[in-house]
Amino acid sequence: MIMENVQITRPLPRSLPEAQGITSAAISAFLQHMEEQQSGLHSFMLLRHGAVVAEGWWSPYRPELPHSLFSLSKSFTSTAIGLAVAEGLLKVEDKVVSFFPEDAPAVISPNLAIMDISHLLIMGTGHTEDTTPYMVDSKDGNWVKAFLQLPVGKAPGTHFLYNTGATYMLSAILQKVSGLTLLEYLEPRLFVPLGIRNPTWESCPRGINKGGFGLSVSTEDIAAFGQLYLQQGVWNNQRLLPKEWIAAATSKQIGNNDGSPGAVSSDWSQGYGYQFWRCRHNAYRGDGAFGQFCIVMPEQDAVVAITSGNSDMQSIINGVWNILLPAMSMEAKVIESDPAAHAELSLILEQLSIQPELVQKTSALEAVLNGKVYRLGENSHKLEAFMVSFDAEKAVLTLQGMYGEQTVMLGRGEWAESSANILDHKKNLIMSCFTWTAENKLKITMLCVETPFCLTLEVEVHESSIAVKQQFNVSMSADDLEAEFVGHLA
Incomplete structure (x- = not known):
């Protein structure tokens, strides 16, 4: 067609x-x-x-x-x-396992055997929990096989369960x-x-x-x-x-x-x-x-x-x-x-706008923080190092983490544009700004403008260390909304 x-x-x-x-x-x-x-x-x-x-x-x-x-x-x-x-390529009555004989389990359960395309479409596969986490975690990367191996606890078509794996x-x-x-x-x-x-x-x-x-x-x-x-x-x-x-x-x-x-x-x-x-x-x-x-x-x-x-x-x-x-x-x-x-x-x-925050334009501690590398303690986000360099109009944030060294431009009370691997393995377009909220507190805001996500870093500056509080506006997991790190001068 x-x-x-x-x-x-x-x-x-x-x-x-x-x-x-x-x-x-x-x-x-x-x-x-x-x-x-x-x-x-x-x-x-x-x-x-x-x-x-x-x-x-x-x-x-x-x-x-x-x-x-x-x-x-x-x-x-x-x-x-x-x-x-x-186009006649398929019918909604076609059985799911019929397309993947090589990935089907050795013993096909009765419920899996009758699951068809319509059941995938209506989120009525018969699964009792979302299949997606199991598929994503499959060691061989074969999401189809992982889906087909999972138990189908209810008769397909009888039970609604929002199941992103079905759409995959x-x-x-x-x-x-x-x-x-x-x-x-x-x-x-x-x-x-x-x-x-x-x-x-x-x-x-x-x-x-x-x-x-x-x-x-x-x-x-x-x-x-x-x-x-x-x-x-x-x-x-x-x-x-x-x-x-x-x-x-x-x-x-x-x-x-x-x-x-x-x-x-x-x-x-x-x-x-x-x-x-x-x-x-x-x-x-x-x-x-x-x-x-x-x-x-x-x-x-x-x-x-x-x-x-x-x-x-x-x-x-x-x-x-x-x-x-x-x-x-x-x-x-x-x-x-x-x-x-x-x-x-x-x-x-x-x-209509999201206004960049500007509480205090500068701080004497910029000279203390400027260009210094802080090594961060072990953390689940695998963030290793933090550095900020300042000039009159902007700052540059450098982060070392699981995606290597990433550099983000920060506007001083205004948005500056960058492209960096902040959220995941691919480049994110980021609009960022910074402000001092107190003499020893730096706040960095990063809008990943092609996504729903906004990331803020609140940095408390001490003589030879920093305390960083990371916060997302939204997250799939409550555990990922906030995190805290401590960094020491390298």
């Missing part, structure tokens, strides 16, 4: 909010609410009737930058399976039948038609895209993806994805309401489709950890794309339901223009 001679329309069309039946004042109220709640938004884009009516990036985050999608990647993986079904298996199956990675397969079929440029997708040790996470694209790419689904798979009057697949993928395929208090008002208890979550208000979404959202609202003919760094994802969705949704006129496609309200919204969008 590769589309030939596909017309690419990007950027998406722009419009005044009132011309699409939503007030500028409501969008301003939503943005102000997000600020008051300290929601950690990095970007926001709202589409109504196919046009972008509001868009904003919290500087130094920028429109052209990709952003890690985490589990929002899953919805793209599901889309690839839909395309493969349409979809990627592995697609690569098996197509001979292409997920990224390569989607390039001509989805990414090129939608104008999504230079997407990247992390891979497992055996070169299979991770599927359940690891995709990075821009905010407008997320919005275009949501708009494709809202348009029932049609883009520029050409069908990219079967309408029947869209209906199946975005409808409730399995229940996920555990009956706990508050489940009724939780957008994680409304049912699950093919790697899409059902929402309240008859909406659906793809989402990823720390607030990466593609929310599709068919009744309002709207799409909301958001990237952020926030562990309280429900609070962001609540803002959409409580403020944006009621403001979308269902009676009139166009409402009366309000130049003053639109001017206020434009100003708010222009001024």
